[in-house]
Amino acid sequence: MTTPTTSRATGPVPVAIAGAGPVGLATALGLARAGVRSIVMEKKARLDPHSRATVILPRTLEIFRQWDVLDPLLERGNRVPHVRLREPDDDHQILHIDFTKLVDDTAAMFALAIPQDRTERVLVDAVEATGLVDVRFDTEVLAVEQDSAGVRLRSRTGGTDRSETVDYLVAADGARSTIRGEIGVELVGRTYPTRAMLADVRIAPELDRTDEWPTLLAHRGIVVGIRFGDRVWRIIEQAADETLDGPAVHDHIVALAEELFGAGPVEVIWHSVYRKHERRAPRFRYGRVLLAGDAAHLNSPAGGQGMNSGIQDAHNLAWKLAAAVRDPGAHADALLESYSEERTSLVGRFVQPMTDVLERFQTARPHRRIVLTRALEAFVGMGRSSGTLTRRFSMLDVRYGPSRLLSGHGVGRRVPDAVTDDGRRxxxxxxxxxxxxxxxxxxxxxxxxxxxxxxxxxxxxxxxxxxxxxxxxxxxxxxxxxxxxxxxxxxxxxxxxxxxxx
Ligand SMILES: Cc1cc2nc3c(=O)[nH]c(=O)nc-3n(C[C@H](O)[C@H](O)[C@H](O)COP(=O)(O)OP(=O)(O)OC[C@H]3O[C@@H](n4cnc5c(N)ncnc54)[C@H](O)[C@@H]3O)c2cc1C
Structure with missing residues (x-):
């Protein structure tokens, strides 16, 4: 027999969220800001300590500002007003994204370089401070069943199993989502032939001299350095040499660091070789189960849009789910269906094509890159407006197609965060x-x-x-x-x- 779930506050908790990654935590925060309680169940005993996704883009920073969690992130990250890809000591730049040009469109005129574990720490602290979210670590969701009345969950904490019922379940349980498997949904798409190598390194103080992103072009694929601050840099090699093994990997990372930053001592803090996919679920809503983040779609990290697009799922979903919880009548269905319609079409029409061009561009041999630069220009329409690439890359250019909520001319677009007459936003x-x-x-x-x-x-x-x-x-x-x-x-x-x- 199952029982409705209760949390510290009295009464049933309407929403359970599987996964305390950035997307599960963002969903809980968005719901809490709308006054709705939730439980977050995370199978790990604590937050993941690894740096993974590196860059928070302007659109996501706007969302964090709205949810009042931007300042602690800014304190822990490194602002990036420009992305310039060019070889060290070479003035020729192959790509320049100037976020400062977004002044008429957003208050977030920069990206933020910050390791994902710090982002998650800030989010979990904010979520717990609301008093509306019960975050349960060491709690794995094992099984899910739903009907028109609710979702029954079986979870395990330590060795103890527990069953409970909620109105809605958000599956933010990552690329290998248990819940997606439970409801019989597969991600459709492809896996790229190359793997990315990510490494965090600490370099000598005298080499830590710029916030720009040095780039190596004369390689199998592009290699970029991104500064976190305090001499710590992320190196991303988009097409890693998979034949390297053991100490050769360490030596390879040190060699890349010396090419990027100059000769000097290098400490390798962490590294990982990462399989890249472009896949998504056919729908993001199955009855009372909503898929979000990596559980719903996987993108190559080449565009830095994976974690960002997942947090943007949470932003689209949170207010709709809050409204559906408050008024479970006839309109709840339209609200939740519109989440699936809007986000599947946006991920399919914008996020994945953009990421795909950037992936091909960054993994191409040098002589192919000129052709792919043209493909990139054609996709983002740089010929029409030089700011278009920057807006697309920043993820500010949100344009949803028709949905249960959106119909007619001029709807579905993100309104600019314009400067008002009194100088505010x-x-x-x-x-x-x-x-x-x-x-x-x-x-x-x-x-x-x-x-x-x-x-x-x-x-x-x-x-x-x-x-x-x-x-x-x-x-x-x-x-x-x-x-x-x-x-x-x-x-x-x-x-x-x-x-x-x-
Ligand atoms: C090594 C690595 C490097 C990466 N680098 C980049 C990068 O440079 N740029 C980029 O954009 N993206 C990168 N990514 C991807 C990025 O980390 C993800 O897009 C992002 O974490 C997605 O967030 P999420 O919350 O959807 O899923 P996740 O962060 O995967 O979180 C899902 C959570 O659910 C938990 N969970 C799983 N199953 C259950 C269950 N049954 N019950 C309860 N909890 C469960 C997991 O423990 C996990 O904490 C990288 C990923 C990895 C692994």
Whole structure:
């Protein structure tokens, strides 16, 4: 017999999350910020101590700012305003991404180089501080069954098995997801022929002299150094030599470090050889089970988009799941189905093609790279606008296709975090969504009041360009996505309510 789960607070806990990786923890944090309790079950006894994903991109930094967890990450990471790939001591650059040019679009005009274990530490501390999340380490989810009333879980802590029932289960249990196996879902796609070699090294103080990313081009695949700070660097070799073994691997890492940074003592702190995939589940929702992060899709680390896109899954999901928990009526289905529709199409149309071009570019022999540079340019449309590559790489260029919540012209796009007339940022005025308006105010205010959202006057040139009109009323969802937009004279309340899943 199973019992509903209770946590420190009284009453049943509606959501269980399998996995305390960055995506499970981000989902718990997003739910807690919306006032919803959850349990996080993690099979390891403690957080994983390894550095793994290295870079948090601007779009993810915006999300962390919204969830009030950005400052501790900034304290522990190294800001990267530019990514310039070029050989040491060579002025010719093959790729330049200048995040400072994003000033009209985001407050996060940089990426953050930070080891994944530090990111997870900050997230788990934030999650526990909410008092709404019960994080259980050493707890493995073993079996899952669902019906229209709920999800029954069997888990094991130490040697003790336990069964409990929740309304929803988020499978954030990584690439080898137990839950995906339990519900009979496989990731579809391919595995790349090369493996990446990742190594964290500590170098001599006199060689630790730049925040730019030195690059070696004359290799089997590109080799890049990324600075974490305090003399510690990540070396990524996109096409590792798999014939190397034992001490030869150590010697190879030291040789790469000397080529990247100059001759001097090198301490190899950690290294790993990493199989790269491009795979995803056909859907991210199966009844009351939601897949997120690596459990839902795997990407090559070449674009640095793996962990980032998983956290962005959590951002799309958290407000919808919170709304479904609060009002389990007819609209819950549309909310959760829209998560699957929006994220599968975005991962398939943007994240994976971008990552694939970057993967091929970074693993190509030098003479092929010129051809692949053109493919990269064609994909991101650099000919149309020099900022497009930077926006795509930053993951700010979010454009969802149609879903149960999104229909009509001009919806599904991330609204820019524009600078307001008083020098602040727009997102600060709408921590969980808003009605934005310019022009006639009465219709916007009545709509905002009926939806329980703030009405934000935003008569800004950046938004006039974005909405392509002088007067507008727009619904911005809690995940910064335009849900509906209309002229003040013709807006229909039902259309706006439906875009919030009401
Ligand atoms: C060696 C290595 C290097 C990487 N380098 C990069 C990189 O440079 N750039 C990049 O973008 N990405 C990189 N990645 C990928 C990145 O780490 C993942 O994309 C990211 O961790 C995904 O987060 P997640 O929360 O979805 O899954 P995970 O981080 O895998 O977390 C899943 C968690 O679920 C737990 N779990 C599994 N099964 C169960 C169960 N049955 N019950 C309870 N808990 C369970 C696991 O213990 C784990 O803690 C790397 C990964 C590895 C392994």
């Amino acid at each position: 727009l997102y600060g005025a709408m921590p969980s969504g808003a009605i934005l308006w310019a022009g006639e105010e009465n219709a916007a205010k009545a709509l905002a009041s009926s939806l329980g959202l703030p009405a934000v006057h935003a008569d800004l040139a950046a938004l006039t360009r974005f909405f392509d009109r002088e007067e507008y009323v727009a619904l911005v969802r809690p995940d910064h996505i335009v849900g509906a937009v209309a002229d003040p004279a013709t807006l229909e309340h039902e259309q706006f309510a439906a875009a919030m899943g009401r």
